[in-house]
Amino acid sequence: MMKDPTSPPADTVGPSSAASSEAPRYRPRDRFWPYVDVPEEPTDEEVAAIDPDLRAELFGADARPFSVTISFPRFDGEGYAKAVELARASPEYLETGAGDRLRHRARYYPRDVVGLKELWGIVGTLHDAEVLIDDRPVPYARQLWLPLFWFLLFR
Secondary structure: OOOOOOOOOHHHOOHHHHHHHOOOOOOOOOOOOOOOOOOOOOOHHHHHHOOHHHHHHHHOOOOOOOOEEEEEEOOOOOHHHHHHHHHHOOOEEEEEOOHHHOEEEEEEOHHHHHHHHHHHHHHOOOOOOEEEEOOEEOOOHHHHHHHHHHHHHHO
């Protein structure tokens, strides 16, 4: 059986159509969202955590100098406290995650090569330690870039 194209749709027929045309009996509060105080601009920590390519597209290219970042997880051993102390003493330090996913990120510039060498002496044997060149993972960062950075110790 075919429907008559001139008949109104089924959802507008009956008592519900009269109820929908009435004014609502209550007005919702203006503060209905639980996160009202979210800032319009990202914080420095949020910007630091953004992928470098995305950050360059959003905010333009940085004029930051060349840097090496060491990222390492929590580990058992007496060197952990010293590694965290050295990482916090770096020019830029960031903790990400929590619990088993906690990672420490310490950025070093060429003038800070001594601190980088000390930190790498502690965490360099960890399988999960990462070396990032200008916030990017690059091939042979451990084998090539760090030894090239060590040449700055002789200046």
